[in-house]
Each structure stands twice: as C-alpha cells, then as structure tokens.
Amino acid sequence: MATSVPFTPLIIDGQERPSANSKTFEVYTPQSGQLVGTAAAATSQDCRDAIEAAARAQKSWEKTRPVERRDIFLKAADILSSEPWMKLMQEANTQEVAFAPAWSVLDSTIPSSYIRVQAGLVDQLKGQVYPSVHLPGIQVHVQPRAKGVLLAIAPWNAPGALTIRAIAIPIFCGNAVVLKGSELSPRMHYLITKAFHEAGLPKGVLNCISVAQSDTPSLVSEIIAHPLIRHVNFTGSDRVGRIVAMEAAKHLKPCVLELGGKAPTVVLQDADLNEAAKAIVDSALLNSGQVCMSTERVIAHKSIAEKLIAIIRNIVSGLKAGDLTTDPSAKLGPLFSTASADRLVGILKDAKESGAEVILGDLANNKSIVQPHLIKDVKPGMKIWDEESFGPVIVFATFATVDEAIELANASSFSLTSSVWSADVMLAQEIAYQIRYSAVNINGPTIHSEPSDGLIGLSGSSGYGRFDVANFTDKRTMMIHPKGRTYALA
Template identity: 55%
Template sequence: MAPFTPLFIDGQQVPASDNGTFNVYNISTSTVVGISASASSADCTAAVEAAGRAFKTWEKTTPYARRDIFLKAADLASSAGWRDLIIQATMEEMNSSLAWAAGQHMEAAPLIRTIASFANDLTGKTFMSSSVPGLQCVMEQRAMGVIFGIAPWNAPFGLTLRALATPIMCGNTVVIKSSEYSPRTQALAVQLFHEAGLPNGVVNYISMSRESSPALTAQIIAHPLVRKINFTGSDRVGRIIATEAAKHLKPTVLELGGKAPAVVLDDASIPDAAKAIVFGAMLYSGQICMSTERVIVQRKAAEPLIAQIKSLTASLTATDMQGESSKNAKLGPLFTEGSAENVIAMLTEAQAAGTELLLGDLARQGAVVQPHLVKDVKPGMRLWDRESFGPVIAFAVVDTPEEAVELANASEYSLSASLWTCDMYLAQRIAPLIRAGYTNINGPTVHAEHIVSIAGLGGSSGYGHFGIDDFTDKRVVATHPLGRQFPFLQ
C-alpha cells in the first residue's frame, strides 16, 4: 500500500479536515507511489494561526537556544536512519538517481549547521543621533512574524530546508507548502526539526492538490498574520506569487529560473572547462536553476572546447530509472512528459532557425531526453531566451571578451554564471561585468555557498536571498533626552 503523508499543524500529524487526498505518481511508470493529505481552506487557516500563536514565544527564545535545536537537527540528518528516509523518499517520488538523492542528503547537515551559525550575527547596534544632542538610538534585527514558504520538487528536501531554516533561526515561524509531486520528501524536513525539539507551531506543513493550490495559496498570502513569502520555482509561477503578494503590499523572496552562461576565453584550461560545463549542464538532466545552459566561447578556444564537451557528453545516456540497468545511471528522465515535449520543441525550433545540431536525436522516449549540443544559437531564439530545464547546451562563438560579456548579459535571467581564463587580472576585470548573482571563476555554474544563497538580480530569476537581512526587520528605538526645546514652542 502506498505511504500516506499527513499535514503537520501545531506539532501534530493530521489528515485534511475534510479528508481530502491526492495521489502522488512516479513520473516514468505512472504508478502511485504515495497518497497525500490535501489541505482544505480551514486547514490553511489553522496552520497560519498555529504559527501566529507560536511566534509570540518563539521570537523571545535566544538565538543560542535556537542554534542548539539546529545542531541537534544536523546530527539527526547525519544519522543512517534519516539518510535512508531521505534517499528513499527522494528516489521514489522524483524517480531520481541514487547519486542525486544521496547528494540531497549530504547537503542537509552542512546547510543546517551553517544557518545555526547565524546565531552570532543576529545583533543590533547603538548609535547617537546626528541631529538631536543626547538622543540615543538602538537598532535591532527583529523577527517579522509568520513566513509562508513554498518549495519546489526538483531538490525537495534541501530546498524545503532552505525555505524554513533561515526564517526560524531569525525567530520567525513558518507555514511550508510542498509541491504536489514530492510531499513525502518535503514533509521529512519539517519532521526532522520537530524531532530535534522545535516547539509546536513553529513550523507547519501543508500539501494540497494541483487543482486547489491557486486559490488556497492566495488565501494564505492574504492572511493578516503572514508577513512575508518565499518562493522557489519557475518565473511563470513566481510572477503569480508576486502579484498576489503585491495586492497586500507584502514582501517576497523569489528564487526563480536560470539560463546560466559559461564564458570561456581563449586562454582557458580547456579540459577543466569542458568537465565543469558538462557537469553543470547535465547534472540531474539539467533540471537545476543554476544549470549551465549557454556556452559563450572565444573563437580560438571554440574548436577544442566543443570537441571535448562533445566527447564527454556522448558518454552519458539518460534512462527512465527503471530496472537493474538504471541502478548506476547518471542521467534520469525529465520531470514530466510535458517537460520533455517542451525541450524537444525548443530544439526543433532552433534547428529550423539555422543552428547546427552537434549531438542529439531531437526525440524523446516518454520523459527521457538524451543530451543535446547545439551551435550558433542566438538571442531571439527560444533556446537562448528561455530556460529549457533539460540536458541541453547552446553554443555561441565570439571574437572578444567584451562580446562574450554582451552575449552573457543578453538574457532575462541572472542567477549564476561562470568565467574561464587563466589570467586572473583579466578574470577580475571581466567577472564583475557579467550580470549574475554568482559568477564562478574557473568553476561550474552549479555552485553556491550556504552562507550567501544564490539569488537573482530581478527579472526572470527573481530577487532576494535566504539570509538574515531578508527575514528580519530593522527596528529602531530612539530614547529622547528630557527637557528638549522645540522651535515653535519656545
């Protein structure tokens, strides 16, 4: 029998109040791998109100008390029992490879421990007024209240941790909404912190069917207790979330799409660049917001770089992750058959527009798409302009570093980039010109440090970090001296 994932409200696992459920399917076999509670309107209200009640006491806990819970959660996440739970749920719900699921587990404890260290940074400052003699100001970083977090399916455990961890470390309370594709994996992130000693109501978890999600999401955003929303996902849905939040003048953190460029200059280490580009483009079949989707290479380096990338990529085969032959598979299927259809459509359009297909068959088998390499892709083509979320590398050849920067910035996206050169003086001059939240010199685009999260610079990549400044308010208490003189009351 398929496992059941309940809601988690005010420290209790509960079914939906109207007993609503939905099925969770394996994307390759269409078999049911789980059944999830589907929250009702009353459940959503209950989750927000539980978080509101918990905030009154959680905000007053010391940062070091919160840190101790985080360190306990990190220790639990490192245990064999939790490792097996996380990996099994990820593989079953997402049909991912063992390597991808294991990587999700391996990142958990370091992420939690890094955010635990934020306890040392939750400080304020005191300063004297610049205009009123004797007036003293105390600026504090204070928790905001209830945070509504929406985490996606592609890295379900890790991104759910990120959506809740910094907010609660800062003294907020949280309502987490899962993707309808990965409720069991995402619920584990909440259960982990509860087992570590998080008080009831500090984190509440809800899941809901695809059909009910738009209306219920809008309901939660509109609730007066909800102070901020964080969302990770597509730019299409991000715009909807931002619109709903704007109706109530509520701030958001939006980590959306990517179209990461790798800029390779003539003096680059070609073997290193080729390996990092293939890794960044093909990891999880390109279904990562930081995936390398565009390679902009200077002309002298183009032929050897493309040859090495083609050789490395040709050795990779995507499978449906079913059967014995898939146990050691490096590439799995795309998220849905619709995702695969979209990737093939983008490739077909690009070929019709005059690009050169270097590798790939322009076909899909269900949700499985083999790696594709395409040369002479240009702005204006959908393959250049829009995130593919597939195992695709688009090449453009340029003559100068300045031309490479111009093409790298010819995009609505701005999450991540890489720059390849052995001249560090040139790297330090060129890297700041690339418009990206993270620019990796001689490294893959799929990289970010836990202490400073990946973040877009607006547009289709969104904006905001998962850091202290994004989940606290700077509040000032000004103590005025008695006996002040006021001009028109002399």
C-alpha cells in the same frame, strides 16, 4: 490486493494529521507512472489552522535566545545527517522525483550542512546603539526583529536543500513559517519538518502543508492574502514567480523570489579545456538539467570552440537517459513530467528550424525521457537561448573579443549564476565584474554557490531578494528620550 504506499500527512501545530476533509492526492514517479505515495490535500481550513498556529507560536519563539535556536538547529542537523534519515530522504527522492543516485545523495546531504551554516548566524542578530544626531541625550537602539508569520514555498527539483533554504534563516530570525512544498515531492518536505520537531522546535513554529495541484492557485492566493502573513519566499519557475509576486503586490507584502536560470559559461582561448568540459557537462546534466544553476549556454572563443565541443561530445556520448529503476545503463533520469519533455523537444526543434545545428541528440522524447542534446550556432532571439530549458541540453555560441563575450553572457533576462574559464585569473575577474550575475565562478562549475551568501537573482527572470538575515527581519528603531527636553508648543 492493492500495494500499500506511504501516506504523507500535514504537520500543523506540531501534530501530524490528515486534511480537514480527509482528501488526498496521489504521487507518481516520472516515466514509469508507478504510484509511490499519497499525501494529505490541505483545505482552506487547514491553511488557516497552520497560519494561526504559526502566529501563536511566533510570539514566544521570538523571545527565545539565539543560542537556544542554534542548539535546536544543530540537533536537527545531526538527525538529518544520521544514516536512518539519510536513507529515508534518498528513498523519497528516488521514488517521488526519480533522481539519479548522485543527485539524490547530494540533495540528502546538503540539508544538514546548510543548517549548520545557518546556526552560525547568531552574531548577525545583534543590534546597534548610538546617540541621536539631532538632539543631545537621546539614545537610539536599532535591532533586527522578526517579521512574524512567513509563507515559504519550496520546489521539487532539490526538495531537501531548497526546503532548508526556504525555512532555516526565517526560523532562526525568530519568525514562524507555513511551508507549502511541491505536490511532486511531499514526503521530502514532511521529513525535513519532522526532523526539526524531533530536534525540539516548539510546535507551531514550522507547519508543513501539502496541496493538490488543482487547489494550489486558489489556496496560495488565500494564504498570501491572510493578514497574519507578513512575507513570502518562493523558489521555482519565473512563470509562477510572477504570479506569486503579483499576489503579494496586491497586499504590499515583500517577497524573496529565487526563480529560473540560464547560466552562461564563458571559455577563453587560454582555458584548460579538459577541466572546463568536465565542469560544463556536470553542471549542464546533473539532475538531467533540472537545476536553476544548470549551465545552459557555453560561450566559447572561436579559436577553441570546436575543440571544446569535441571534448564535451566525447563525454556526453557516454551518458544515456532512461528509467533508472529498470535500465542499469542509464546515467540520467527522466524529466519531472511528460509535459516538460514535450516542451523541451519543441524548443529543440525550434532551434533547428531557426538555423542552429544539432550536434548530438534525436529531437525526441519517450514520455518524460529526453536524451542529452548538444546544439551549436545558437543566438539570442532563439527560444533555446532566451528560455530556461530545464533539460539535458548544452548550447554553444562563439565570440571573437572579450567585449562580445560579455555582451552574449548578458543577453538574457536571467541573472543567477555563471562561470568564466581562463588561465589569466585577473582577466577572468575583470569579465566577472562585467557580467550581470549574482554569482560568478572562475574556473569552476555554474552549479556552485555559498549558503551564507543567499544566492538569488538580480531581478528579471531570476527573481530578487536574498535568503539572508536582512530579508527575514525588520530593522526596528527605538529612541529613549531624556527628561526635561523642550517642545515647541508646550
């Protein structure tokens, strides 16, 4: 008898339902290939239903008071932080995308804290009133108003945290959302949506659809083209981000795109090397390096580079990647697919052939499992320097002067996060202002950003826009004219 697995439905207009043609797709855990769930595969009709439900709901949702929205958000945060929901989310993360326990717990904890932060946006929805600078008596009112119906596309690598980021501020601003999650983690996207409905979010304000991988390109294109869709936000790879941006550009629709990262860590000669090493390893290997903020390039002063590498090697040597469900000695989980692992190994081999030295690692993969690798003498122009690896890899380059360190940090098309390590905080700040990254952590890990800041890239391969009120509202101006003004022709 076949083992039953969870079924993840669509949520459209507040109702859980199968797809219009009852089509489903299967979800398998990485490495073992075990079937862990099935999900409704949305059709074109389902997508239209979700958009139309959102459009109906948005008209009344925009009229609600921000404090009413705040109360719903706080209740949703309480639900998601409750023990039963935490267990459900952690089970989904462990089964669907094989997260290691630390990352699974973190991704299940962040949603409630993010929601509470977004619930504090009430004051940012205020407008302005001022007298006209052109004619006396005209009163000008400027208000941030909701855009309407938005498409939000969330990824698999932190499906709890990044689903909240994709939907929370848009909804709080009075918009309605069609959420398309990853086909690799449909259950987590569904759980987040369900929690909001249990908290009292009106039906139709948030609709969750899952799409089979083969249908994704055509259906996403169709959703973006729909005249009721006013805005798109996408978190994922720079390759897919370019496709989404081009589809949106066809219809002149704005986007917020949070794409890849190639975070540099600059380590000066006076840095606390033990602390820097711990932060580097943590940021580079959390979730097996499958984080957009992962430390991917360590740029160390020549005088301390070998000592830093030795400390890092000592830590990493004790970290093994494996199937977390069967190997109790494994600290790191598999990559999300065998194809991803194959690509990573190709990049590692290219680095060695291009003159880099492999300090640790076997340049191999076992299906989707890749062991941690340390590579030194890496330079701009190598694939491992220029492309996001999205795997358990730390690469090293050295510098002699601060100007050289800044040049190396900026030698990338990515611009998401970074860090600088130095006992001289003033010098670290000076460097931080000269490296072109959205977020710079001084004496801290690259995997850190503030939810209220709306982390995003500064263009290029890391994307653009911010997850903030300004990007999910339109500034609208209303001018009240007094009686009796004169006109040129009447």
